Amino acid sequence: MPISVGDTAPxxxxxxxxxxxxxxxxxxxxxxxxxxxxxxxDTPGCTVESCSFRDRxxxxxxxxxEVIGISSDSPDSHRAFASKHNLPFTLVSDRSSTVRKAYGxxxxxxxxxxxxxxxxxxxxxxxxxxxxQFNPKGHVDEAMGILKTLQTA
Numbered sequence: 001m002p003i004s005v006g007d008t009a010p011x012x013x014x015x016x017x018x019x020x021x022x023x024x025x026x027x028x029x030x031x032x033x034x035x036x037x038x039x040x041x042d043t044p045g046c047t048v049e050s051c052s053f054r055d056r057x058x059x060x061x062x063x064x065x066e067v068i069g070i071s072s073d074s075p076d077s078h079r080a081f082a083s084k085h086n087l088p089f090t091l092v093s094d095r096s097s098t099v100r101k102a103y104g105x106x107x108x109x110x111x112x113x114x115x116x117x118x119x120x121x122x123x124x125x126x127x128x129x130x131x132x133q134f135n136p137k138g139h140v141d142e143a144m145g146i147l148k149t150l151q152t153a
Contacts, residue, residue: 002104014092017078032065041081049136063147
């Protein structure tokens with residue numbers, strides 16, 4: 001069953017690009033989280049999406065949010081991808097796609113892992129979901145727009 005707006009975001013602990021464990025619930029009460037699922041490191045759409053998050057990263061920090069990218073690539077692949085593109089945020093490795101399944105991220109054409117972004121508030125509730133395989137830059141704009149509304153709420 002896919003996650004919906006208003007649901008509690010499923011918790012997870014996964015390894016990041018530095019081999020460190022990252023637990024979603026550790027941000028609860030402290031920061032909002034922009035969690036974006038993407039298909040694969042260093043592919044054209046995923047590079048555009050990740051670099052778009054990079055280019056607006058300071059805006060996310062100012063809005064009180066942490067950005068976390070998640071794919072099934074290994075921590076080593078994430079490290080190379082983050083280094084190559086100077087990504088300042090965390091990438092976590094969901095090798096078994098367990099977290100992707102817990103969130104109900106769909107596949108595209110039954111083959112490609114989906115590209116879905118979740119905006120999770122400080123209380124751990126999903127406040128927005130943006131699903132678009134073919135609009136990688138749109139994920140950044142959507143997430144930023146929602147974070148601005150959370151700041152004024």
